[in-house]
Amino acid sequence: MSLSFSVLASGSTGNAIYIETPEKKLLVDAGLSGKKIEKLFADASLSISALDGILVSHEHSDHIKGVGILARRYGLPVYANEKTWAAMAPMIGAIPAEQQFMFETGMLQTFADVDVESFTVSHDAADPMFFSFVHEGRKLTILTDTGYVSSRMMAAAEESDVLIFESNHDVGMLQMGRYPWSVKRRILSDEGHVSNEDAGIALADLVRKRRADIYLAHLSKDNNMKDLARMTVQQTMELEGAAPGEDFKLFDTDPEIPTKLRRID
Known part of the structure; x- marks a missing residue:
């Protein structure tokens, strides 16, 4: 393994x-x-x-x-x-x-045979952070729960083979949806959540440096759909010059069904 x-x-x-x-x-x-x-x-x-x-x-x-x-x-x-x-x-x-x-936050710890680096994200919590995992030259990065993707977050996620990446909401669905304006404003803020379009822009930049498999994560139950997220992210990435198949492949995640255990080859 x-x-x-x-x-x-x-x-x-x-x-x-x-x-x-x-x-x-x-x-x-x-x-x-x-x-x-x-x-x-x-x-x-x-x-x-x-x-x-x-x-x-x-x-x-x-x-x-x-x-x-x-x-x-x-x-x-x-x-x-x-x-x-x-x-x-x-x-x-x-x-x-x-x-x-x-x-x-910002530290690297080694757990036996895996190096884990923490990095800050922009979210309305006390000191939110996420992680990159490196083992024998393979790298996986988790980046969700952030209102925007900073250059520091991008640097932490660079050279990842797998990206578990936030694609929280469709802006149009959120704006037209049932949430009160205070909640909409929080989600759209720099300490809220990343939209499908913004995820696509950031991901296109990341896969230019290294091909990656991308798992779209933390989708809103009310303001997104799997097909919509996948379509929007892929179209945005293609407009930014990233080629599906060659530079990236998109995968779904689910709030109730786990993905199969996968080894990063």
């Missing part, structure tokens, strides 16, 4: 991504109930009891709902930055001190 992954769940109702190397098995976020995450592991033919730890991106409930119960039930270490620990502590319940670990 090389660097492998499964997007167990992705969307506004909950997020969890499984990362595996020959020596480490990690979960990025646990934004669903413990029971639901256990089912997702079973559906993906994975063993939750074999996990080595949970990495937490930020304290919003769709990323931490199951952190406490999984940590206590399976004795798992939990890694988050200082501000995220402070913000999520009242929401996840007591976790033994020996299971609490710091992973500050």
Whole structure:
């Protein structure tokens, strides 16, 4: 086995991504109930009891709902930055001190045979961050929950073989939808979520440097659709000079159905 992954769940109702190397098995976020995450592991033919730890991106409930119960039930270490620990502590319940670990934004930590680099994103949370994973020359980057894609985020995601990338909403659907204006303004802000079009622009720039498989993630249940996201991102990337098949391939994620465990060859 090389660097492998499964997007167990992705969307506004909950997020969890499984990362595996020959020596480490990690979960990025646990934004669903413990029971639901256990089912997702079973559906993906994975063993939750074999996990080595949970990495937490930020304290919003769709990323931490199951952190406490999984940590206590399976004795798992939990890694988050200082501000995220402070913000999520009242929401996840007591976790033994020996299971609490710091992973500050902008740092690189090595977990046995995988290097994990954290990087800041722009979101309305205490200190939100996401991660790149590197093992034996293969790289996977998770980049969601950001209102825009900065040059620093782009640098962190460069040279990735796989990008799990936010394509949250269609701007027209959001503007015409049922959300109150305050929520629409938050989503459209620099601390909200990336639209399909903006995702396509950023992704086109990234795949010019290295071909990548792209998993469109964190789609809004109310303001997006899989087919629309895929079509808009692909059309935008083509307009920016990226060729489907040659430079990239697009894949869906789902809030309830995990992707098959995939090895990055």
